[in-house]
Amino acid sequence: MEHLAKHSPHHAWVLAARPRTLPLSCASILLGSGLAAHAQAFNPTVLLLALLTAMALQVLSNLANDYGDAASGVDNEKRSGPLRAVSSGLLTPKAMRSGMFVTATVAALFGLLLLLAAFGNQWMQILIFILLGAAALLAAVTYTVGLGGAPYGYRGLGDIAVFMFFGLLGVLGTYYLHTHELNWLPFLPAAACGLLATAVLNVNNVRDIESDARCGKITLAGRLGREGAIMYHWALLGLALVLTLIYLVVLPVPLLGWSCLLVAKPLTDAARTLRHTQDGKVLTNMLKNTAFSTLLYSVLLSIGLAYF
Template sequence: MEAIRLRTLPLALSCIGMGSFLAAYDGHFSLPILILAAITTISLQILSNLANDYGDTIHGADSAEREGPKRAVQSGAITSAEMKRAIIILAIVSLLSGIALIWLALGDQWYLALLFLGFGLASIWAAITYTAGKNPYGYMGLGDISVFIFFGLLGVGGTYFLHAGSITWDFILPAVSCGLFATGVLNLNNIRDITSDIKAGKRSIPVRLGRSKAIIYHWTLLALGFGAACWFVALNQASLFSWLFVFSAPLFLINARAVAIHQTASTLDPFLKQLAISTLLFVLLFGIGILL
């Protein structure tokens, strides 16, 4: 259960929730699609977490000197072989759930089904190769781009399409919000691990920028994420209820301040969970607001 990292799962639900709220806002919603999309995305998130545990141990980022929470493979609680089997199982679960979702939403539209199958396979590949494999892209500082795409544009936009059967560019701004907040979680994680990542040769964004500039980057991610949501509401001239998400702003301010003042991994670590839950709360308030 520790290797699954339950505290990260609200991020998986956030992009699915946002896409579903937007679909309902435009008059399209299917509960079975929401359920299957949630199962698929949670499976992918767990897959990514397990692969990250395995990959960082193999590549040395999760060593005995690491200041953050101990990882399952690195601590010996789970063997490398056992973790490999778990990764394979989660990859299969994600694939089967994704296929069921595509069949339910798209039926005999085989060209669209193949497109979404490609998206699903790309998601599985991205989840595994972030830190696992011979050339993990997370070690090159490309994790932020991947998170923004899969938790933002693709996660929200893809969910919307599966509900509605079509696409509208209105989803872009809320998708940007989700993507930027999810990237903020990754950035906070990388700020926490900056010392061990430098030793392991992991060139994350905070390693490349340095801690002080990474903090500015973190504030920028959160500010732009909120700004995109405000822009969406302003453009759509929605009701006053649509600004309900603003009540989540203090939580993001608390997180941004924590990144600036906390220097040790142990004091910074709890704010990973705090930002993930804040993102889910933001989505719930945003979605409820636009539907009222």
């Protein structure tokens, strides 16, 4: 384990916030904004505030995950992943709860500013999105911190939440904030983005499959077993690429937009690594590569749509 003495309080909070996860939280926002740009309804203020809100929610989720996994005993010396702040003693549970409250408040403020920028005085739409935002806040906290029961992340439901919030709701919600309308075609890239984000979670869960099982944390990867989880991973990638191909052909999208398919190579390379190694450090690097590829997918497709 890393030597704890070199971590200042500032570094402890950076460690808990996990800044390397923030680009993935931006993927759905960027893609939804690219779809809006294609519809000639792009609002830069909405993009900026949506990114700030998404990143605040991601940090909140990371803090809650650090706190919840330490409380449940999932984070311990046998864990394969990076050092965690509460379980290592760098931050106390009380300090982490305070950090979660502050981060939730910041996320709520950014969210309200976002809704005012998007809808002005259209209070019914603002109310609907406030409810969606409250659901996102609740989901961020209760992934590993249960309310009156086991956290849903410990019951194999994390994949569904990631698919919804990093895919359908993230992309389509952002698209609607820009355009104030929906149609069926954006569902295809939104679902593809959610599937790729779910693949990132699956890498994390496969890496930790043994340590999670010892502590009673039930993930979908744990239910499927290692071999089943690897097959599931290939299914996520394959379906995401098929949905993207359908979208590119039906729209149709010019050659620049097709560049998003370049991520197929790093994604499949990482998936092969998942089958051939159980080394925690290697799988952590694979997780980073899969997350970066998901972000790159959204950026390349968004650029192609914006200049179409």
